[in-house]
Amino acid sequence: MSAGEPLPGTRVTIPLTPREGDMAVVRVIAAPRRDMVRAGTLGDPLRPFADALLVDVAVDDRIVLPGAWVEPEVLRRGTALEPVPVAAGDLRPPAVIAGTPERAALHWGETVWPLELGGAVAIPSAGRAAPHPLARLRRLVLVALGRRREIALTLWQAPDFEIPWHDVRLLPHAARWFELAQVPPGTRYADAERLQGVGRARSRS
Numbered sequence: 001m002s003a004g005e006p007l008p009g010t011r012v013t014i015p016l017t018p019r020e021g022d023m024a025v026v027r028v029i030a031a032p033r034r035d036m037v038r039a040g041t042l043g044d045p046l047r048p049f050a051d052a053l054l055v056d057v058a059v060d061d062r063i064v065l066p067g068a069w070v071e072p073e074v075l076r077r078g079t080a081l082e083p084v085p086v087a088a089g090d091l092r093p094p095a096v097i098a099g100t101p102e103r104a105a106l107h108w109g110e111t112v113w114p115l116e117l118g119g120a121v122a123i124p125s126a127g128r129a130a131p132h133p134l135a136r137l138r139r140l141v142l143v144a145l146g147r148r149r150e151i152a153l154t155l156w157q158a159p160d161f162e163i164p165w166h167d168v169r170l171l172p173h174a175a176r177w178f179e180l181a182q183v184p185p186g187t188r189y190a191d192a193e194r195l196q197g198v199g200r201a202r203s204r205s
Contacts, residue, residue, distance in 0.1 A: 012078025113181035
């Protein structure tokens with residue numbers, strides 16, 4: 001754990017474009033090494049993000065990215081605002097794909113959902129676990145705002161899920177990965193934790 005990790009609720013503004021006032025607000029939800037360790041251990045699905053931060057992003061007081069893993073540089077390069085408290089329901093990590101096509105899994109925070117691909121589907125690197133640097137976070141936010149024409153990037157949003165965002169540029173219909181992993185439709189992240197007995201559910205059991 002680093003003493004320099006920003007506390008939950010820490011906020012900064014980041015510019016989306018050079019236009020004056022075209023800004024987004026990034027709020028820290030958790031630092032994994034400090035806030036997501038259980039019994040002294042960070043779960044395997046979270047280890048790719050051990051040095052990252054879980055944030056949400058708002059524009060004009062509307063949450064446009066409910067969960068994103070970002071590099072710490074995002075906070076260092078932003079302009080500080082007053083902190084805003086974080087509630088348990090704000091913990092909404094994105095989903096990423098881990099493993100080989102023969103043994104792939106959807107990692108949604110600490111939950112793990114096997115993907116029965118049988119080695120027949122190539123998983124592009126864009127769908128794998130990696131925190132976003134500032135430049136890519138800007139692109140994600142612009143897509144979330146419906147401003148796709150301003151960037152050369154294609155992303156997905158699955159509106160049926162609580163944490164719809166990840167940088168999966170080559171996967172046009174991301175909800176399909178949840179279906180293949182047999183995540184029950186409409187499952188929210190807190191429900192997924194309870195189903196698998198991980199994360200906060202494990203700490204309460």
